[in-house]
Structure formats: C-alpha cells, structure tokens
Amino acid sequence: MKNIPLPPTSHKPQKYTGPSADEVLALRKQFMNPGIFLYYKKPIMLVEGSMQYVWDDTGKRYLDGLGGIVTVSVGHCHPHVVAAARKQNEILQHSTTIYLHPNVAQYAEKLASKMPGDLKACYFVNSGSEANDLALLMARAYTQNYDVISLRNAYHGGSSGTMGVTAHSNWKYNIPHSFGVHHALAPYQYRGPFGYNDADAGRKYANDVKELIDYATPGKVAAFIAESIQGVGGFVEFPQGYLKQTYEYVRAAGGVCIADEVQTGFGRTGTHFWGFETQGVIPDIVTLAKGIGNGCPLAAVVTTQKIAQSLVGKVHFNTFGGNPVVSAMGKAVLEVIEKENLQANSHKLGNYILAGLNKLKEKHKIIGDVRGKGLMIGIEMVKDRATKAPASAECAQVVETAKDLGLLIGKGGLWGQTIRFAPPMCITQADVDFLLKVFDEAFSSL
Numbered sequence: 345m346k347n348i349p350l351p352p353t354s355h356k357p358q359k360y361t362g363p364s365a366d367e368v369l370a371l372r373k374q375f376m377n378p379g380i381f382l383y384y385k386k387p388i389m390l391v392e393g394s395m396q397y398v399w400d401d402t403g404k405r406y407l408d409g410l411g412g413i414v415t416v417s418v419g420h421c422h423p424h425v426v427a428a429a430r431k432q433n434e435i436l437q438h439s440t441t442i443y444l445h446p447n448v449a450q451y452a453e454k455l456a457s458k459m460p461g462d463l464k465a466c467y468f469v470n471s472g473s474e475a476n477d478l479a480l481l482m483a484r485a486y487t488q489n490y491d492v493i494s495l496r497n498a499y500h501g502g503s504s505g506t507m508g509v510t511a512h513s514n515w516k517y518n519i520p521h522s523f524g525v526h527h528a529l530a531p532y533q534y535r536g537p538f539g540y541n542d543a544d545a546g547r548k549y550a551n552d553v554k555e556l557i558d559y560a561t562p563g564k565v566a567a568f569i570a571e572s573i574q575g576v577g578g579f580v581e582f583p584q585g586y587l588k589q590t591y592e593y594v595r596a597a598g599g600v601c602i603a604d605e606v607q608t609g610f611g612r613t614g615t616h617f618w619g620f621e622t623q624g625v626i627p628d629i630v631t632l633a634k635g636i637g638n639g640c641p642l643a644a645v646v647t648t649q650k651i652a653q654s655l656v657g658k659v660h661f662n663t664f665g666g667n668p669v670v671s672a673m674g675k676a677v678l679e680v681i682e683k684e685n686l687q688a689n690s691h692k693l694g695n696y697i698l699a700g701l702n703k704l705k706e707k708h709k710i711i712g713d714v715r716g717k718g719l720m721i722g723i724e725m726v727k728d729r730a731t732k733a734p735a736s737a738e739c740a741q742v743v744e745t746a747k748d749l750g751l752l753i754g755k756g757g758l759w760g761q762t763i764r765f766a767p768p769m770c771i772t773q774a775d776v777d778f779l780l781k782v783f784d785e786a787f788s789s790l
C-alpha cells in the first residue's frame with residue numbers, strides 16, 4: 345500500500361504512558377457490556393486529540409473523518425471550548441435547574457437566537473435519545489394524540505421509546521417498543537421506488553405519510569419525526585419538497601413536526617445552519633445533540649412556548665440537563681462556529697469532496713452512489729450497479745484500509761454498505777486532498 349502523508353500539524357502529542365490497547369481491550373471484555381461494539385479487526389485506542397486530528401496509544405496520527413460519530417463539531421479540545429469548561433469547572437460544576445444559574449439561561453438565549461420562527465423554548469438534556477423521548481412526550485401531551493409517524497431507515501436513539509421510532513432491525517431488540525409508531529417509506533432516492541430523475545419524488549414519498557395517516561391511524565397523529573438527512577441510515581438526503589408536503593399532511597391531521605437535528609445541525613450541511621432549512625420548512629420541535637457540545641454530554645429540545653406549555657402541570661425533571669459546565673461549553677461551540685466561519689468551510693470543502701468523489705465513482709465501479717451536503721458525505725458501495733447488492737464486506741475493508749492509511753471514517757446503512765465522512769468542521773483543503781487520495785488507494789486495493 346502507498347504511503348500518503350498526512351498534512352502537517354504543529355500539535356505535539358504527549359507521550360502516552362497508560363495501559364496498552366490490548367490491556368484495555370481485556371478490561372473491556374471482562375468488565376464492560378459486550379453489547380458495546382468496536383470498529384476494526386484490531387481495535388485502536390485514541391488517547392489524544394487536537395482539532396481535526398487524533399493520536400492512538402502508539403503515537404500514530406489520524407485525520408478524524410468521523411468526529412467521534414458526528415459529534416466533534418468544531419475540533420478536538422478546541423481551545424475556546426476547553427477554556428470555557430475549565431473556567432466553569434473551577435467555580436461551580438453542578439447545581440440543577442431548581443436553582444437559577446446564568447450559564448444555562450444565557451446559553452438558551454443564544455441557542456434560541458439561531459432558531460427560526462417561534463422556536464424559542466429550550467429544554468436541556470444529556471443525549472439525543474433523551475431529547476427525542478422528550479420531544480415525543482411533548483408532542484403527545486400537546487396534541488393529546490398518540491400515533492407517531494417515523495421513517496424507515498431512521499435512527500433516533502437506543503432508549504425503549506426511541507428504539508420504537510428507529511427503523512433498522514439491527515438496532516431493535518425483541519421487546520414491545522413501537523406501539524403507536526408507523527414507519528413511512530424512506531425518501532431514499534438511490535434505493536426507493538422514486539429515483540433521482542423523478543422531479544416529483546418529494547411529493548410521491550410524502551404521499552406515503554398521508555396514506556399511513558389515513559389507513560393506519562385514527563386519522564389524528566401526535567407527531568412526525570425525521571432526521572433532516574438520515575445519519576446512521578447512510579447519509580440519505582431527501583428529495584426537494586418532501587418535508588414541506590409531509591408537514592402539511594401531518595399538521596392537517598393534528599400532529600406536530602419534529603426535526604431530529606442531532607447530526608445535521610450547527611452548520612454541518614454547509615448551505616444552512618439547520619438541516620431542515622435545506623427543505624424550506626420550520627418544524628414545531630427540534631432535537632439537538634452530538635455536535636451541540638463538541639463531545640460533552642449536552643442535548644436539547646427546542647420548541648415554541650405554546651408547545652412547551654404542555655409539560656406544565658406535571659413535574660418534569662432532568663438532573664444534569666444544561667448544567668453550568670456543559671452550558672458554558674455549548675455557548676463556546678456556537679461562538680467558535682460563528683467566529684471561524686465553520687458553516688462556510690463545510691460548504692466549500694463539502695462541494696470539493698463531492699466533486700472529487702464523483703470522479704472516483706467513474707473509476708471505481710463499486711461506488712454506487714455519492715451523496716450528502718457539506719461535511720456529511722456518504723459513499724454507498726454496491727457489488728453491482730444494476731442490482732445494487734450491498735457491498736458490505738468491501739465497505740468494511742475500505743474503512744480498515746483507510747484507518748491503516750491514517751484516516752478514520754464510519755459506516756452506515758442497514759447492511760453497513762455506506763461509508764460516512766463527517767469530520768470536525770475545522771478541516772482544511774490539505775486534509776480533503778489527503779482524504780481523496782486515501783479513498784482512491786482504498787478502493788484500488790480492494
């Protein structure tokens with residue numbers, strides 16, 4: 345295999361002196377739940393990070409093309425975010441929402457200022473699953489309806505509530521979890537019945553939501569929930585007009601529209617700050633996690649004051665939600681995105697990568713589809729372009745080869761057939777040139 349040099353960095357990692365990867369693997373096997381999966385034939389152990397790069401215990405550096413699963417939005421250990429955490433850690437780490445604290449209120453104000461329309465009421469929690477659970481609760485409490493429409497190929501979390509709206513058999517345990525949930529056709533143009541060349545595909549996929557409302561529910565629904573680009577499903581972008589038409593059908597049936605922005609938010613799509621804006625809609629409830637905190641346990645549900653009122657009357661409480669430290673970090677993340685123009689960087693480099701990957705698609709027949717927006721890019725691999733048989737083993741091999749060459753990327757899709765690239769948004773042109781060379785080499789060596 346060729347050696348492809350990583351772009352230089354001025355960061356000097358510390359010498360790692362802790363237990364070896366093999367020792368840590370043994371501890372994990374003995375003391376941790378085996379359900380927690382690892383990547384790679386020989387798992388790697390990351391011990392340091394600086395902006396878009398991470399180092400393993402042997403001192404090997406990687407370009408982090410997955411950002412801790414679409415979570416490190418502005419860069420590993422970004423100095424502004426670290427400084428905000430450090431400052432607050434030394435004063436007061438925790439108090440809970442039963443007392444006032446300026447950080448959470450000021451952060452809510454800043455986050456709300458990024459939202460369109462009446463989306464001004466924030467509720468902070470710790471994870472995407474919690475945010476989606478809470479959004480579904482609010483939707484049901486507000487509408488007094490129960491049924492929820494979600495999409496096939498969706499991932500919304502691993503709690504028992506969100507496992508119900510998730511629609512990949514891989515993530516669903518055999519427990520009762522989907523009562524009142526109906527899964528509509530995924531607007532997945534590469535594999536679905538209405539392809540890229542169908543200008544009316546958005547409306548046609550939306551009709552399936554309408555049919556579900558008419559045939560599978562009492563005609564009234566509590567909510568429609570969708571990621572703005574499906575993440576775990578393999579970075580599946582919806583046809584234009586899909587959300588607009590679907591939102592009309594859902595609202596006509598008394599429901600509210602929930603946008604899961606856990607992966608698509610904070611400028612990652614490049615053209616817009618929020619993924620739903622790429623479809624020209626304003627949801628009623630937005631859920632946020634992952635990139636919101638650049639790696640700290642922070643998540644949020646943002647809705648209108650009217651819908652937020654639905655939680656009043658019973659007691660709802662979240663011990664850590666929006667604690668002083670994570671609120672300071674969340675605010676710092678927003679400041680970095682603005683100051684460093686990271687949305688514009690996502691836009692510029694995302695387009696460059698897509699153009700480069702489309703060239704690679706001409707050369708490598710195993711690439712079935714190249715898609716995505718900004719720094720959220722998927723490469724779906726197929727054994728045969730006519731049958732679209734998923735090339736799962738080959739996808740795993742590309743992920744493995746890329747790692748050996750110094751690039752970490754992810755997999756997605758029901759069959760693990762889609763490569764996912766979603767790095768910290770601070771990557772540079774030199775990183776992207778490195779990435780394209782690595783992909784070419786990894787596909788060539790299959």
Ligand SMILES: Cc1ncc(COP(=O)(O)O)c(C=O)c1O
Pocket residue numbers: 470471472473474476499500501502571575576604605606607633634
């Ligand atoms: C779109 C989406 N929603 C929700 C979640 C759940 O987030 P968490 O793992 O923080 O519970 C994820 C996690 O991957 C996600 O990708």
